Amino acid sequence: MLNPEELLRYNRQIRLPEIGEAGQEKLKSSKVLVIGAGGLGCPVLQYLTAVGVGTIGIVDFDKVDESNLQRQILYSVDDVGKLKVDCSVRKLTRQNPHVRFITYNLQLTNQNAIDIIKNYDIIVDGTDNFATRYLLNDACVLLDKPWIYGSIHRFEAQISVFNYLNKNKIKGPTYRCLFPSPPLLELEGNCSEIGVLGVLPGIVGMLQANETIKIITEIGDILSGELLILNALNLQFHTIGIERSETSLQAVPVSEAQFTKTAYGQFCNTVTKELKHEVSIEELHRLMSENRENIQLVDVREQNESPQIEELKEINIPLVEIIDKAYNIDRNKKVIIFCKSGVRSAIAIQLLQKKFGMKNLFTLKGGVNEWLRSVKNKI
Amino acid sequence: MNINVLLFGSLAEATGKSQLEINNVLDTETLRSKLLREFPKLEKYKFVIAVCKHVVKSNTILHEGDTVALLPPFAGG
Structure with a gap:
């Protein structure tokens, strides 16, 4: 009632x-x-x-x-x-x-x-x-x-x-x-x-x-x-x-x-994030200042997807093409794969591991979003 | 024979087109292979096909002027 x-x-x-x-x-x-x-x-x-x-x-x-x-x-x-x-x-x-x-x-x-x-x-x-x-x-x-x-x-x-x-x-x-x-x-x-x-x-x-x-x-x-x-x-x-x-x-x-x-x-091929394959922003900053020549940065966002970050520019392979263009990925360096938030990069790693057994791949935790936040906080 | 094709979501982004005209396709299977030849990127996408506003699950004969919609699932919410 x-x-x-x-x-x-x-x-x-x-x-x-x-x-x-x-x-x-x-x-x-x-x-x-x-x-x-x-x-x-x-x-x-x-x-x-x-x-x-x-x-x-x-x-x-x-x-x-x-x-x-x-x-x-x-x-x-x-x-x-x-x-x-x-x-x-x-x-x-x-x-x-x-x-x-x-x-x-x-x-x-x-x-x-x-x-x-x-x-x-x-x-x-x-x-x-x-x-x-x-x-x-x-x-x-x-x-x-x-x-x-x-x-x-x-x-x-x-x-x-x-x-x-x-x-x-x-x-x-x-x-x-x-x-x-x-x-x-x-x-x-x-x-x-x-x-x-x-x-x-x-x-x-x-x-x-x-x-x-x-x-x-x-x-x-x-x-x-x-x-x-x-x-x-x-x-x-x-x-x-x-x-x-x-x-x-x-x-x-x-x-x-x-x-x-x-x-x-x-x-649904959902990615279960493995922490050992994740690199934090702080760690990336450290690697970039200490060991830049031994790491490779791979952007798996679409071509020209904004925001483009000058410091992170190295190679760009959109997720859809990751297997076809995997020959561009260095087998000997520590490869840091990133996207906007960390979802696509985690999928890229899963695909590359499955197909080629690559062990040197790491996803950037929080992706470009987190990078921007860290830069903003520094300022 | 002209078929009007509507592409939604990621399919429109992958092909750069939300609408296409395809000629000389007899059925949905030949339409699918013709599209894959023209846009190899589509191979990686899952989508269902609707002919004249109805989802079809098996190969379907197409007629002049039919509209075919290619529907991927959407994730966001």
Whole structure:
């Protein structure tokens, strides 16, 4: 039941005949889990909170970084360095005290996903990598939950509702039905690697929140069986039909026990960072001043990708060409591979080790971003 | 026979084109090999093919004026 305060608060949407008090009560009794409180997660959380979803779970392991503020508008300058789950709940509770928040300060894994997801009706994807999306997909298939997919690449985005049981009791396609297998290597960078315009995750997150609200209140048409692609630069929207594929679904673990044994990181070629192959900025400064002739610097970003750093200029091999142009890599020097944040350089090392067994490769921890920070701090 | 090809995300970046016209391809498989010959970089990318706004999983006959979309998955969020 809605109390008088709530009736007042939600008056504008209760007035809509499609929602009414009944719809508002459905929102109040619903439980939605948002995975990731980042670019997509922030607008999703803000709107689900505002419209009065009764229980909202938030999964996030990260802390607020200064570079998040350009798009993750739940956070402010004072939040930098603090846990996203704490900062978001503090802000959201002020926005709507009628909502119950449950936080999970952790990374979603094959060990904890089932136990968390099973408590919710709908799951919203605010993740930034393939491994978690396949994991989330499989957990939702096993638990019969719909999930709302959103992802971003520079100015483009994809949105869909997966594993949704429609009114005719027909289940829609899943992420695996659309993309049966992940990219060969993470050529498809995330926002920290390839950049993102602040407003785009806002648009996408609001569309995800819109789908969530429609599912809960059972109104409108759900974006199931369709992939919406949007381009913020030319404002073109494309809708592509997708079928549920039993063949693709065979790859989903058959049981929760098997799910906990499925190696999603490995499946998606995710790089597990080995510390011994990492060089810190301080160490790089030291090596460059003491031993410059014995190290080789390899930039695996795209040609002319900014910012270009004069001191780090030696050779440039974009990640896509790393195997083809590996002959340029010195076998006898200490080779320091770098990119913007350290993701692509770690992949490059993994590929080179696999293909040529090179042992003299090191990734620059934090990449160019960290280099710039160290230079700024010195000044 | 003219086929209109739309490229999204990393595929548009790898080829430098978000839209292409390809002639004389009978089906999606010949389209794929023609694109790979023209843009060898695409070989490393995974993408699904949609013909006339519908994802196709097996080789599909193409008709004059069809629009084919090449869709890579996006990682960011």
